[in-house]
Amino acid sequence: RRHRQNHKKDLVKMRRKARPSEAVTCGVAVAPIAFVILCLLQTCCAFSPPVNRIPSSRRILTPKDPYECLLPFPSGGVRHPRKVQPSSPSTLYLLSFASDRVRCPRKVQSSSPSTLKANALSSSLHADPSFVLSSVLLLTMAGIVTERRTQIGKALSANIVTMALALLVANLGIVPFSSPVYNLVNKSLVPLAVPLFLFDSDIRRIISDTGSLLLAFVVGAISTIVGTLVAFPLIPLKSLGVDQGWRVACALAARHIGGAINFVAVADTLNVQSSAVSAAIAADNVVVAIYFSILFFLAKTGEESNEKAGGADDEGGELTIIDPESVEDSSSDGISGITLSTMGTSLCLSSCLVTLGGILTRKILPGTSSLPLISLITVASATAFPKFFSKFVSSGAALGVLIMQMFFAVSGAAGSIKQVFELAPTLFLFSGLQIAVHFACLLLLGKLVFRLDSRDLFLASNANVGGPTTAAAMAKGKGWPRRVLPALLIGVLGYASATAIALALGPLLIRLIS
Numbered sequence: 455r456r457h458r459q460n461h462k463k464d465l466v467k468m469r470r471k472a473r474p475s476e477a478v479t480c481g482v483a484v485a486p487i488a489f490v491i492l493c494l495l496q497t498c499c500a501f502s503p504p505v506n507r508i509p510s511s512r513r514i515l516t517p518k519d520p521y522e523c524l525l526p527f528p529s530g531g532v533r534h535p536r537k538v539q540p541s542s543p544s545t546l547y548l549l550s551f552a553s554d555r556v557r558c559p560r561k562v563q564s565s566s567p568s569t570l571k572a573n574a575l576s577s578s579l580h581a582d583p584s585f586v587l588s589s590v591l592l593l594t595m596a597g598i599v600t601e602r603r604t605q606i607g608k609a610l611s612a613n614i615v616t617m618a619l620a621l622l623v624a625n626l627g628i629v630p631f632s633s634p635v636y637n638l639v640n641k642s643l644v645p646l647a648v649p650l651f652l653f654d655s656d657i658r659r660i661i662s663d664t665g666s667l668l669l670a671f672v673v674g675a676i677s678t679i680v681g682t683l684v685a686f687p688l689i690p691l692k693s694l695g696v697d698q699g700w701r702v703a704c705a706l707a708a709r710h711i712g713g714a715i716n717f718v719a720v721a722d723t724l725n726v727q728s729s730a731v732s733a734a735i736a737a738d739n740v741v742v743a744i745y746f747s748i749l750f751f752l753a754k755t756g757e758e759s760n761e762k763a764g765g766a767d768d769e770g771g772e773l774t775i776i777d778p779e780s781v782e783d784s785s786s787d788g789i790s791g792i793t794l795s796t797m798g799t800s801l802c803l804s805s806c807l808v809t810l811g812g813i814l815t816r817k818i819l820p821g822t823s824s825l826p827l828i829s830l831i832t833v834a835s836a837t838a839f840p841k842f843f844s845k846f847v848s849s850g851a852a853l854g855v856l857i858m859q860m861f862f863a864v865s866g867a868a869g870s871i872k873q874v875f876e877l878a879p880t881l882f883l884f885s886g887l888q889i890a891v892h893f894a895c896l897l898l899l900g901k902l903v904f905r906l907d908s909r910d911l912f913l914a915s916n917a918n919v920g921g922p923t924t925a926a927a928m929a930k931g932k933g934w935p936r937r938v939l940p941a942l943l944i945g946v947l948g949y950a951s952a953t954a955i956a957l958a959l960g961p962l963l964i965r966l967i968s
Contacts, residue, residue: 499515589629590639593620594856594862604877613714613862614739620866621874629867636864643857644718648825649804649832650854651715653948654847654854656840656935663948666938668908670760670914673891673899673945675711677952678918679959682707689884693877694730700774700963701726702734704956709738710892712952713921713945715854718861719953723823723946724960728868734885735862738767741885742919745893753912755932791848800850803843807832826953833950889919913937917945 521792579585579942598606607615623629644665661668680702691699701724708716721731811828836843859959896915901904913934922945929937 464605475725484729501606508598526949545711555841563664564661575626576884580633583633583635586629586633586635586751588621589865590635590860590863593623593866594859597859597862598815598855603611609740609743612859613737615733616859616862617866617869620863620936621732621869621871624867624869631868636843636868639857639860639864640722640797644861645808646801646826646827646856647854647861648715648719648805648828649807650800650850651699651841651949652832652856652946653800653836653850655833655836655946656839656843657950658948659840659946664943667910667937667940667944668947669904670900670910671947673904673906673911674896674918675955676913677892677895677899677915678707679711680895682889683831683960683966684891685884685887686963689880689887689965691880691884693880694729698727700960700967702730702881703884704960706734706738706888707879707959710889710919710951711955712918712948714858715949716956718858719823719825719829720807720956723825723953723957728865729870729873730877731865732869734881735865737878737881738885740835740890741882745889745919746885746916746924747860749912749916751811753909753928753932760812761879762835792852793849796846796849800853803846803851804850807835826957829950829953839878892918909934909937913941914944917948921945921948943965 477858497539523946546796561942593616597607597614598617600615601610601612620629626630664958685702686703691702694702705717705720705726708720713724717735720726726734808824808828812824814831815822815824893915896911900911901908909932911927913925916928922942925941925945926938929935929941
């Protein structure tokens with residue numbers, strides 16, 4: 455028994471010695487899996503860039519200066535070097551040993567995946583004409599609604615609100631700085647607005663109904679020309695860029711003889727930059743607001759309160775003029791004349807006049823803008839057929855306001871906030887000096903030479919600088935009912951004549967520069 459028991463014990467011991475341990479068993483089982491993983495890692499590393507060590511310029515110790523410590527930024531940059539205190543040779547050896555084993559930090563990606571997706575989305579939206587057109591129309595209506603429903607909008611005017619919003623959203627990256635839609639507005643829609651505002655420019659009626667106010671308007675236009683010739687040599691607007699100063703000066707002269715539509719026409723004819731257009735309109739509106747306050751303060755109230763307001767005032771109700779700088783009254787007077795038929799006919803007439811003007815311009819004056827000739831053809835047509843064109847005054851003015859607001863939105867979106875703030879102070883000084891000389895010359899010529907009434911001079915200046923709507927509003931507010939209709943008519947005359955006068959002023963300004 456003992457022998458058998460001992461034999462069994464020996465067999466168990468022998469079996470235990472022959473059986474592999476658990477660790478060995480696990481190792482044998484895991485080894486193939488580990489081998490496969492290592493193969494996969496090696497394959498991946500073969501297609502990935504190797505990890506480099508820190509270059510010598512970024513090591514903790516450099517051969518040139520052993521005390522310069524350059525600590526890498528996570529962004530891949532290098533912090534400001536700092537001095538390492540001299541230590542024992544063993545410490546220096548450890549530092550150099552560590553520097554050889556520090557891996558070069560990976561550069562953090564400049565933009566996260568979410569940012570990349572947002573950039574891709576904005577790029578796709580900027581390339582979409584429907585998105586850009588919708589943005590322009592939203593900005594257009596935002597300015598119109600703000601002027602009609604808020605006191606701030608009335609103080610700033612719709613064009614300033616629209617341009618400011620467009621400038622903001624463009625610099626935030628919401629809308630692009632350039633787009634084919636902008637070219638469509640500038641090249642196709644703006645020419646349509648010129649005839650739309652001139653449907654009531656009957657020269658015979660203007661001459662017969664304005665009286666002494668017509669002479670005052672002519673004196674005001676001459677005063678604006680004198681103001682431009684005086685202000686431009688003193689403030690040559692060199693900050694606007696090469697060969698841009700005289701162009702903006704001509705555009706502002708057109709603005710101070712006729713109105714915003716003339717500014718746009720001259721700016722488009724002379725190829726004024728968008729940033730200069732935005733800055734000029736913003737600065738000039740501030741100057742005009744200050745000047746109107748001075749005019750209203752100087753003009754006396756109620757000088758004609760004892761006179762009859764009958765015929766002239768009643769006739770003035772038949773004339774509907776909508777100023778492109780003020781859309782507050784665009785839906786009040788004459789709204790009954792705006793129908794689908796009148797709007798369609800107004801667009802058709804405007805398009806035909808633009809086409810005719812373009813054809814004649816290419817034949818007579820090739821290489822120049824067609825807007826001056828379009829204005830001339832429209833005025834001649836309205837004078838020849840006043841009854842026909844008078845049916846479309848309201849609808850044409852409403853469509854013209856909408857197109858002008860789209861132009862202001864496009865001009866703001868194409869500008870830079872930095873450039874506008876850089877250019878606005880110089881333009882503010884130029885516009886202020888131009889209007890100051892205009893007012894001084896107006897009083898000097900009107901009072902001393904032509905012996906005109908101060909009320910006619912104030913209204914003529916208002917019509918020059920502001921347009922027909924502001925002049926008529928001043929006549930009503932000051933109690934001059936017989937001058938309401940003449941004020942409207944001379945404002946229309948400013949629309950009809952300011953573009954040609956300002957363009958003729960260009961060569962004189964170029965000579966002043968040379």
